[in-house]
Amino acid sequence: MNRKELEPDSSPQAAFGARIRSMREARGWKQEDLAERTGYSSTHISAVETGRKMPTLRFARQADRAFGTEGTADTFEHQWREIRHGSLLEGFPQYVGHEGRAVELRLYEIGIIPGLLQTPEYARVLADSAVRRGAIAPEQADERVAFLAGRQAALVRPKPPMLFVIMDESCIRRPVGGAAVMDAQLARLIEFAELPNTQLQIAPYEIGERRTFDLPVNLLTLPDRSVVCYAESQTQGHLDRESTSVLPVLTAYHQLQAEALSQKASVAMIRQLRKGTS
Secondary structure, X not given: OOOOOOOOOOOHHHHXXXXXXXXXXXXXXXXXXXXXXXXXXXXXXXXXXXXOOXXXXXHHHHHHHHHOOOOOOOOHHXXXXXXXXOOOOOOHHHXXXXXXXXXXXEEEEOOOOOHHXXXXXXXXXXXXXXXXXXXXXXXXXXXXXXXHHXXXXXXXXXXXOEEEEEEEHHHHHOOOOOHHHHHHHHHHHHHHHOOOOEEEEEEOHHHHHHXXXXXXXXXXXXXXXXXXXXXXXXXXXXXXXXXXXHHHHHHHHHXXXXXXXXXXXXXXXXXXXXXXXX
């Protein structure tokens, strides 16, 4: 029997298929076994696994039922929605899978509030703006907002991860959606800072050249204490697991924490800014 070698990093569709095969084989199932559990033919299963056929929403949901991933942080349905609206950058499918089980998250953002801290209204404004620019379709905007809500929900668990967030001052000063949306978003940041498992810091403009990053950066500490890094530009994303390249990024993050305002001072800045949005 010929077995096609998969290249999960080649595309989001390939990553979906490789994950199907990996989870199937981990259970000792043949393609026929999964076909019986999902209601699809073994030929269809093979085509999805090798990336020759695009998965459908129904297929993704049946796979979640078969593998018991419904209601988890990393469902096939979430993965399918990202494939469908085409907004996944390279490495992001794998990153989201790690995000839902990380024990520590360290985020740095420039220009906009980090997705995990966005209110639904703020997220909707950004998605609708992308529709007006012709970047995505209206239904894709709905999927984008729903997918973000799913990521946020995955972090609400009995033992939530520690979440460290540094935001460039531009994140809170850039008006998005008008005064009401911004006021609610800034209020959400203050609520976030009050949680026992969070730390929120603003990197003020005054630090100038001492700002260690020029692009957004996400660092995840996994249950085995390994660290992965995800960084993206406007058109590319990159997930890195190699300690030789990840550890310098972690060091730069700690250096930025030292330069950023304390959480108390950061919250004070946000409160002061809220007075101008009310």
